Structures are given as C-alpha cells and as structure tokens.
Amino acid sequence: MIVESLFLKNFRNIEELEADLCPEVNIIYGKNAQGKTNIVEALWLFTGYKSFRSSRDCELIMFGKESAKIRADFKTNSRNVTCEIAISDKRKCSKNSILLQSPSALTGEYPATLFSPSHLYLIKGGPAERRRFLDIAICQLSPGYAHALKKYKMALTQRNILLKDIQYHSELYDTLEMWEAQLALFGAKIVLKRLKYVDLLKSLTQEIYDGICGGKESLSIMYLMGSLHEKSRSEQEIKEELTEKLKQTRKEDILIKNTSVGPHRDDLIVYINGKSARSYGSQGQQRSAALALKLGEAQVIREIIGENPIVLLDDVMSELDYKRQDYVLNKIKGYQVVITSCEPPQSKRLTCAKMFQISDGRVVS
Numbered sequence: 001m002i003v004e005s006l007f008l009k010n011f012r013n014i015e016e017l018e019a020d021l022c023p024e025v026n027i028i029y030g031k032n033a034q035g036k037t038n039i040v041e042a043l044w045l046f047t048g049y050k051s052f053r054s055s056r057d058c059e060l061i062m063f064g065k066e067s068a069k070i071r072a073d074f075k076t077n078s079r080n081v082t083c084e085i086a087i088s089d090k091r092k093c094s095k096n097s098i099l100l101q102s103p104s105a106l107t108g109e110y111p112a113t114l115f116s117p118s119h120l121y122l123i124k125g126g127p128a129e130r131r132r133f134l135d136i137a138i139c140q141l142s143p144g145y146a147h148a149l150k151k152y153k154m155a156l157t158q159r160n161i162l163l164k165d166i167q168y169h170s171e172l173y174d175t176l177e178m179w180e181a182q183l184a185l186f187g188a189k190i191v192l193k194r195l196k197y198v199d200l201l202k203s204l205t206q207e208i209y210d211g212i213c214g215g216k217e218s219l220s221i222m223y224l225m226g227s228l229h230e231k232s233r234s235e236q237e238i239k240e241e242l243t244e245k246l247k248q249t250r251k252e253d254i255l256i257k258n259t260s261v262g263p264h265r266d267d268l269i270v271y272i273n274g275k276s277a278r279s280y281g282s283q284g285q286q287r288s289a290a291l292a293l294k295l296g297e298a299q300v301i302r303e304i305i306g307e308n309p310i311v312l313l314d315d316v317m318s319e320l321d322y323k324r325q326d327y328v329l330n331k332i333k334g335y336q337v338v339i340t341s342c343e344p345p346q347s348k349r350l351t352c353a354k355m356f357q358i359s360d361g362r363v364v365s
C-alpha cells in the first residue's frame with residue numbers, strides 16, 4: 001500500500017498543503033518547529049487511531065480555526081481509494097466520499113508503523129513500554145484483541161478495588177471470584193495473542209538487526225510470562241493456570257492491595273548477543289534494536305494482512321551513525337517510507353527518494 005498524494009487543510013500549523021509522494025523514500029526536511037512531525041501525524045491518523053502526540057482531536061485543528069481536513073489517495077493491492085478525515089468536535093472519516101461509522105472503522109485498512117526517538121524507551125524503559133508496543137501492534141492486526149484488553153483492564157480495576165475493601169467485608173469473596181474468572185478468561189486471550197505475535201516477530205527482527213549491524217551482532221526476543229509456566233500454550237491451559245495463580249496469590253494480593261499475576265505484569269525481553277539489551281546494550285545497540293522491533297512490526301503486518309504498512313520515521317536520522325543511516329535510506333525495501341530530518345541527506349547517498357523542504361507549514365521546495 002502506498003499514499004500517492006496527501007492534502008492537509010488547517011491541520012496544526014499547516015494552512016494548506018498538497019504533496020505527491022513517491023512510492024519509495026520520502027524525506028521531509030526543514031528547521032525545528034516547521035511542521036515536519038505534523039505531516040507524519042496526519043499520515044498516522046489514517047490508521048484509525050488517535051494521534052501519537054495528543055489524545056484530544058481539537059488540538060489538531062489550526063489555532064483560531066473551527067475544523068481541519070486531511071485527505072490521502074491510497075493505492076492498495078486491490079484498488080485506489082481516497083480517504084478523508086474531517087476533524088471538528090469529533091473525527092468524521094469517509095472512503096471514496098462514503099461516510100464511515102467511526103474512525104475505528106479504518107483500523108487495519110491503511111496500516112502504518114511509526115518510529116520516533118521516544119521509541120528508544122522500548123528498550124531502555126520499563127516493561128509497560130514493551131507491553132504497550134505489543135498491544136498497539138496486535139490491535140492493528142486483530143480487532144478482537146482491543147476488546148479483550150478492555151475487558152481485562154476493567155476486571156483488573158474491579159479486582160483491585162475489591163482487594164482494598166475485602167478485609168472489612170468478607171462477603172465480597174464471591175464477587176472477587178467473579179472478577180478473577182474474567183481476568184483468567186480475557187487474560188488467556190491476551191497472553192496467547194502476544195505469544196503468537198512474538199513468535200512471528202522473532203525471526204523477522206533478527207534478520208533486520210543483522211541488516212542494520214552488518215551481521216556482527218545477534219538480536220533475540222522472548223515473551224516473559226512473569227507468573228505463568230513457559231509450557232502453558234493453549235488458551236485453555238493459560239486460563240486454567242491464571243485461575244489457579246489468582247487464587248494462590250489472593251492472600252498476598254489483599255495485603256498489597258494489588259493484583260500480582262497476569263499479562264499486565266509480563267514483559268518482552270530483548271537480548272543482544274545473549275545479554276539483556278536494557279541492562280547491557282550501548283546507546284547505539286539499543287537504538288538499532290528498537291528500530292529492528294519497529295521494522296519487524298511492519299513486516300508482520302505485511303505477512304498477516306497482505307498489505308505493506310507505511311513506515312514513518314520521525315527524527316531518527318541524526319541519532320544514527322552513517323552505516324545505519326544508509327540502511328534506513330536505502331535498504332528498507334518494499335515499503336513506502338516517510339522520513340523527517342533537520343538536514344537533507346546528500347542526494348548521492350540516496351538511490352530512490354523524493355525530498356520536500358518544509359518551512360512554516362509549507363512545502364517550499
């Protein structure tokens with residue numbers, strides 16, 4: 001899938017912009033605060049998700065204006081589609097001028113993978129960052145997953161509330177069991193999907209990391225089920241084990257007033273040359289590992305839904321050394337790539353790319 005052209009109106013600092021993108025690498029360059037990330041943000045919105053920068057849609061509208069509009073012409077495997085998103089007090093999306101029920105109806109249709117400097121926290125940060133990475137990636141592939149997550153979070157909140165009250169109200173034990181059943185039911189669905197996803201991601205990220213580092217180092221990943229047995233593999237097995245663990249940890253959980261087992265405690269461990277990348281990786285290795293995970297995510301999308309996501313790389317060039325920049329500019333094959341950068345890369349380093357210089361929300365060259 002590629003974006004052939006993009007149109008923005010009153011979107012953040014961009015009053016009006018029209019650009020024809022090339023199917024390979026597109027480089028958006030310019031000084032700070034000119035609107036480069038705003039363009040990436042607009043492209044991201046076609047995934048059907050909220051912005052990666054603000055949860056409130058009204059922030060996307062240019063100061064002093066009432067509404068914004070973004071439109072893109074997509075060329076997918078099967079057809080050409082014009083998708084438009086009108087943003088006012090809420091988002092309204094249409095495909096070939098037919099209004100969709102909600103923005104989430106776009107989920108999975110025009111997938112994208114975004115990589116920005118903050119994704120370094122995928123490696124450096126705590127387990128919550130990596131669970132979020134898995135959850136967002138799996139949501140793009142499997143709409144039922146978002147539902148399971150929502151139900152799980154609800155049950156978790158309810159169980160945690162009960163854990164605080166139960167010492168004064170022993171009659172609440174029945175209710176506790178009910179929420180534990182929900183946690184086990186939806187928790188098993190979540191764990192299973194994450195395990196399957198990590199299995200797919202494993203070999204892909206290894207290969208990509210090889211490409212980035214010229215095969216000198218190895219990368220491996222593993223889903224760590226904090227409390228469950230490695231061997232639990234079927235949904236039923238995971239559900240039974242979760243049920244049992246929740247029962248076993250009840251006393252302890254009442255003391256700490258928190259739920260200590262379940263997928264909200266799991267992690268994705270990333271190893272470089274067999275050692276934890278979080279604890280031992282150099283800055284460069286961590287950056288490359290994060291990039292490999294994100295490009296692996298793009299490849300899984302391609303394999304599962306048969307459509308190439310757009311690869312959005314915001315502000316990552318300056319953080320990479322020359323060899324890794326070369327990988328980003330010339331070796332991400334088979335995807336449309338949009339890169340933002342303060343400096344334009346020397347054109348002799350590019351095999352196939354189009355450049356856009358942005359100044360004050362306008363394309364100036």
Ligand SMILES: Nc1ncnc2c1ncn2[C@@H]1O[C@H](COP(=O)(O)OP(=O)(O)O)[C@@H](O)[C@H]1O
Nearest residue numbers: 012013032033034035036037038059061062063
């Ligand atoms: N709703 C808005 N209306 C007008 N300008 C905005 C809005 N939101 C952000 N901006 C402006 O957009 C600019 C930042 O654009 P951004 O794309 O992040 O820059 P960069 O080129 O560094 O990536 C800032 O000048 C900011 O004030």
Ligand SMILES: [Mg+2]
Nearest residue numbers: 036037315340
């Ligand atoms: Mg930026």
